[in-house]
Amino acid sequence: MRSSTSGLVLRYAILILLALLILLPFVSLVLAALHESGSTVAGLALPETFHWENFALAWQEGGYTNLMRSSFIVALAAVPINAICAILAGFSLAVLHPWIGKQLSVFFVLGLTLPVELIVIALYFNLRNVGLTNNYLGVIGGVVALLLPFGVYWMQSHFASMPPSLVEAGRIDGAGDLTLLRRVLLPLSGPALTTLAVLVFMWTWNQFLLVIVLMQDPAMRTAPAGLGLFVGQYTTNIPLLAAATIITVAPIVIMYLIFQRNFIAGISQGAIKE
Amino acid sequence: MADPATAEVVRPQNSRGRTTSRRSSSVTRRRRTKALVYLLPALLIYIGFVIYPAVNTIQLSFLTWDGVQAPTPAGLDNYAQIFQNPELYRSVLNALLLIVFFTVIPVIVGLVMTALLIGKVRRGMTFFRTVFFLPQVLPLVAVGITWRWLYADTGIINQFFSAIGLDSITRAWLGDYDLALYALGFIGTWCMSGLCMMLFLSGAQKIDPALYEAAKIDGAGPLRQHLSVTLPGVRPEITIASVITTIAALASFDLVFVTTNGGPANQTNVPALLVYRLAFTRGEVGTASALAIALTVLVIIFVMLIRRITREAR
Numbered sequence: 001m002r003s004s005t006s007g008l009v010l011r012y013a014i015l016i017l018l019a020l021l022i023l024l025p026f027v028s029l030v031l032a033a034l035h036e037s038g039s040t041v042a043g044l045a046l047p048e049t050f051h052w053e054n055f056a057l058a059w060q061e062g063g064y065t066n067l068m069r070s071s072f073i074v075a076l077a078a079v080p081i082n083a084i085c086a087i088l089a090g091f092s093l094a095v096l097h098p099w100i101g102k103q104l105s106v107f108f109v110l111g112l113t114l115p116v117e118l119i120v121i122a123l124y125f126n127l128r129n130v131g132l133t134n135n136y137l138g139v140i141g142g143v144v145a146l147l148l149p150f151g152v153y154w155m156q157s158h159f160a161s162m163p164p165s166l167v168e169a170g171r172i173d174g175a176g177d178l179t180l181l182r183r184v185l186l187p188l189s190g191p192a193l194t195t196l197a198v199l200v201f202m203w204t205w206n207q208f209l210l211v212i213v214l215m216q217d218p219a220m221r222t223a224p225a226g227l228g229l230f231v232g233q234y235t236t237n238i239p240l241l242a243a244a245t246i247i248t249v250a251p252i253v254i255m256y257l258i259f260q261r262n263f264i265a266g267i268s269q270g271a272i273k274e
Numbered sequence: 275m276a277d278p279a280t281a282e283v284v285r286p287q288n289s290r291g292r293t294t295s296r297r298s299s300s301v302t303r304r305r306r307t308k309a310l311v312y313l314l315p316a317l318l319i320y321i322g323f324v325i326y327p328a329v330n331t332i333q334l335s336f337l338t339w340d341g342v343q344a345p346t347p348a349g350l351d352n353y354a355q356i357f358q359n360p361e362l363y364r365s366v367l368n369a370l371l372l373i374v375f376f377t378v379i380p381v382i383v384g385l386v387m388t389a390l391l392i393g394k395v396r397r398g399m400t401f402f403r404t405v406f407f408l409p410q411v412l413p414l415v416a417v418g419i420t421w422r423w424l425y426a427d428t429g430i431i432n433q434f435f436s437a438i439g440l441d442s443i444t445r446a447w448l449g450d451y452d453l454a455l456y457a458l459g460f461i462g463t464w465c466m467s468g469l470c471m472m473l474f475l476s477g478a479q480k481i482d483p484a485l486y487e488a489a490k491i492d493g494a495g496p497l498r499q500h501l502s503v504t505l506p507g508v509r510p511e512i513t514i515a516s517v518i519t520t521i522a523a524l525a526s527f528d529l530v531f532v533t534t535n536g537g538p539a540n541q542t543n544v545p546a547l548l549v550y551r552l553a554f555t556r557g558e559v560g561t562a563s564a565l566a567i568a569l570t571v572l573v574i575i576f577v578m579l580i581r582r583i584t585r586e587a588r
Contacts, residue, residue, distance in 0.1 A: 010390075011390065011391050011393075012398075014387070014390055014391065015391065015398075015402050018387070018402075018406070018468070018471075019401075019402055019405045019406070021464070022405050022406060022408060022409065022464075022468060023405060023408075024430070025420050025421065025424055025430075025464075026420065028420075028423065028424060028429070028430045029420050029423060032423060040428060041428060042428050042433060043424070043428060043429045043430030043431070043432070043433035043434070044430055044433060081319075084315065085315045085316040085319060086316065088312040088313070088315060088316065089312060089313045089315070089316035089317070091312060092309045092310070092311075092312035092313050093313070096305070096306070096309030096312065097306060097309065098306050098307070098309035098310045098312075098313060099303070099306045099307050099309070099310060101306075101309070104313060104317070108316075108320065111320065111324055113517075113521065113573055113574060113577050114324065114328065114570060114573075115521065115524070115525035115546075115569060115570060115573055116525070116527075117525055117527070117545070117546050117549045117566045117569055117570070118327075118328050118331055118566050118567070118569070118570045119323070119324055119327040119328050119331065120327075120549075120550075120553075120566075121327075121331055121334065121549065121553045121559060121562055121563055121566060122326075122327035122328070122329075122330030122331040122334060122563070123323065123327040124553075124554070125330075125334075125341070125559075126326070126327055126330065141319065141322070141323045142323050144319055144323070145319045145320050145322070145323030145324045146323070146324060148316055148319060148320045148324075149320070151316075152316055177308075177309070177312070202411055205413065206412070206413035206414070206415075208413065208414065208415055208527070208528040208531070209527050209528065209546070209550065213550070213554060224413040224415040224416065224528075225415075227413075227415050227416065227419065227532075228415045228528070228531060228532055231419060231422075231532050238423055238426070241419055241423070242419075242423065245416045245419045245420060248413065248415070248416055249412050249413065249416045252411055252412065252413070253411075253412070256404075256408070256411045257404075260400075260404050263407065263411060264403055264404075264407050264472075267407060267410055267469070268472065268473055268476060
């Protein structure tokens, strides 16, 4: 009995140590952000006075009003577009068994392994030809498309996991395809849809390479892309950089804390089902 | 559409079409063609913004083009460049080294931690899970800036080494000619270890406890039990963790862009960084495209390799 208790203590000691290793960098970052702008900071040190004004300063210097607006425009457009396309496609592949459905399914899954680097060059020139660089539509289209393989795959496996009797019962009641989807399947898909939405929001928010290539206009860039350039300008101003970093991650961290279950289910299940 | 007679025919089963009777096969065929309409929005966007550009990139890789003037055919020259130009092939070697830090070490850490932690830990797991997944949800740009600060002259890493009396080894890690790439790689280890650990732990929880009992009866010690019960039990999770982290290593851009930007003296160049620079600042679109294709091929080869290895171990 005693050995199992000490085993448990040891396990928690390991867990706490590992959690500290993950959290310490962020503690260091937050402390740095509270030092006087432009001052030299030591790794882990409490500031003499807390310089909360750094956040206002970083917001202003980094042009965060524009960056945040762009980030939210792109993310709030990408999430529903991706979801609608993924729901329709997943429903079709899992329930309606379309002609060449199996091949199309593989065609989408293929996209899970394609890196952004493969498409970003040609996408830039293609969009430039039609005047869609420096345009939200270009970035939104790119992001939605990059995340569609995951979305379709996620919704397809969700619908496939629903009991076939549901679909049969709907059919017997005379429901057409769209009614079946809207009245029978979607009302039972809340958790799966929430997970898809928070993951697409996160991946869209975090997208970097695509945005710096397709958005040359600094005012139209998203928060992480703006932060990536901010580093170049304020290399040595650690407090200001730290404050800008915290502003950039704040929305995603808040989302993560609220929808923590969905994020984790999505990251781990999405991975496992493959 | 709402025809009860066909409802039977298209009963949603995994073995599609098996229940189809000849009598109504034309109805079924019409239905199955109509089902394609639901796929159209996804297909159009996916083809327009991913497949079409991907095919264009292949075409560009056979051209010499600065992005402005008329392109000229280049044959295989751009691909030859990858093998001949040290800047290019070193970037590929660097990416391969990053796999050690992004994949190999995190998977080993994850397996060791699973062996140590498996079992009784219940309370507080939500908290630990939330913390260990945190690096997965943050933009890598932010992770990179955080680590720039940790690695800086006055950062926490040097502070730590000074505190334990190792003043002599303190330095600006990301600016160190010999160590920058390893310092960069370690950020990947930090990011990915928690992911691997949590994936393996949740996989291990699904293993039937009877298997451990059986192993114990056969005289297997704790190590033997983990090698012959836990390890095979979490094989799917090992596969997927390896795939995710290997892609992250090979195609890494954000992290490198904000921490070292390839420096010092190209020591931390990676293919993705060169793809970006060649195409958009140096006007070598063809070479950039060839490198992007090579990178994609490398990713696909590694994904197939990982699947092959983890499957054959069965």
